[in-house]
Amino acid sequence: MRKVALSPAARNLLDGGGKLDDIIAARTFIAPFIRTDQSQCFGTANLHGANMMAAERPDGPAPTRVAITIDSSGSMAGRVGSRTKLELARTATQSFIDGLPPAVPASLAVFGQQGNNSEAGKVKSCKGVDLLAPMSADRAQMRSAIAGVRAVGWTPLAAGLTAARNQLGPSSIPGEQVVYVVSDGIETCGGDPVAVARDINRGSTRAVVNIIGFGLPKGEASALQAVASAGGGRFVNVTDDDGFDRELAEQMRLSNNRVRATLARAGNSIATGATSTDLVQCTGGIVDRETQGALAAYDARAKRGEKLPPRYQVVALLRERQGALEKARDEHETRQDKVRDAANNALDAQEKAAR
Known part of the structure; x- marks a missing residue:
């Protein structure tokens, strides 16, 4: 038997009794339908930091x-x-x-x-x-x-x-x-x-x-x-309106920093979620177009009586392609989640440093 590099799905077909020539023919058949540039789907989220108001004094841990x-x-x-x-x-x-x-x-x-x-x-x-x-x-x-x-x-x-x-x-x-x-x-x-x-x-x-x-x-x-x-x-003695306003401003500064950090964290989570949604929709569209296009062409050519590899082999290889896209999607989402978490951890550090 001639040596041909086979994908896992093709190897399973061969082990299941499929003929090598049919499997190669099925692979050749679907090739024109899976040339979509999938890289367009794998965007990155636009993540943000937050500009913290400068600290005037150190602070302890976040209160519980x-x-x-x-x-x-x-x-x-x-x-x-x-x-x-x-x-x-x-x-x-x-x-x-x-x-x-x-x-x-x-x-x-x-x-x-x-x-x-x-x-x-x-x-x-x-x-x-x-x-x-x-x-x-x-x-x-x-x-x-x-x-x-x-x-x-x-x-x-x-x-x-x-x-x-x-x-x-x-x-x-x-x-x-x-x-x-x-x-x-x-x-x-x-x-x-x-x-x-x-x-x-x-x-x-x-x-x-x-x-x-x-x-x-x-x-x-x-x-x-x-x-x-x-x-x-700490003790603060407010002796006039200005003193009170300064102390109030310090409380507001801390509050504003919390709000800024919270909004930035929420924005990062939303941006990452939107990127994930776009990725799922984009890769799903690719799978649909490739599968529908290949099977429609197969059925049309079968009606014309053309010699074709078994349909189940074409379907198996298309599903393998779908699985590869889904795996790439999941890995990309995991990477994006890690980037988001790192950005949000940096926000936590920013807020803490500004206390």
């Missing part, structure tokens, strides 16, 4: 759970610049919430929103820690709760931190849980917020305590700085 607590003492009715401290607190808290990834659960508590800021109301106020929104990804509930916060009583900061801690869970990753405190003053109910913050940071929650203060004199600012330091976090 956030407990927010707001000072509702009577002094929050005071003003910083043109706005009340409570107005600024609401805005800062809302900005922070809006900057969180949608799936990250958060809680909201207030301390000092009972009784009043007189001696007669102190006992009730110092016990007044209210959980307005339990840990949840429901942002609507939190927005509604923020709007209802009032400036009323004293400042049980330690109790407020304890309420925040109670909304967290055990964690082995330092800093993935965050306590965010908004306050305009030091503890006035006899608690020890430094000790509580230290326990939050070094205990089972491993959380970070960040504090934003409003118009605090040097001594009180130092006291809250000590709380934040014990909690492994």
Whole structure:
């Protein structure tokens, strides 16, 4: 038997009892129908990065759970610049919430929103820690709760931190849980917020305590700085409208970066999906044209009585061609997915570097 290079399908036909001359004839028959330039199908997705706003400070890992607590003492009715401290607190808290990834659960508590800021109301106020929104990804509930916060009583900061801690869970990753405190003053109910913050940071929650203060004199600012330091976090003292706007801008910067990265990742996934769809349609069209053209010609020539190889052999070789195209398509899609994943990983790194 003469030696002829055979494809796997042709080898199967031969092993199944087919004649070599018929198999060669079938291969010759389909050759004119499979000359389509398939390279036109194998495009590449147009992937994008994202321009991140420059970082002003390093940041920790992406949060997995956030407990927010707001000072509702009577002094929050005071003003910083043109706005009340409570107005600024609401805005800062809302900005922070809006900057969180949608799936990250958060809680909201207030301390000092009972009784009043007189001696007669102190006992009730110092016990007044209210959980307005339990840990949840429901942002609507939190927005509604923020709007209802009032400036009323004293400042049980330690109790407020304890309420925040109670909304967290055990964690082995330092800093993935965050306590965010908004306050305009030091503890006035006899608690020890430094000790509580230290326990939050070094205990089972491993959380970070960040504090934003409003118009605090040097001594009180130092006291809250000590709380934040014990909690492994940062303290910002906003003393005027510009200071608040800068802090708000920082929160917005982080939020904008998250949005930019998210949109770019989504765009990359859409572009890769569109390329895959085009590839499937293009290769499918090639298979249809080749198969229909070859079999239509075969049937026409058979009606004219021409000598032809067995039809099943022609079909088998056409299916082999289809399988080769599908394999090339799948391999190309796998490569494109890897390129997309690499681009999205680069976006994650960009966003992280910009924190």
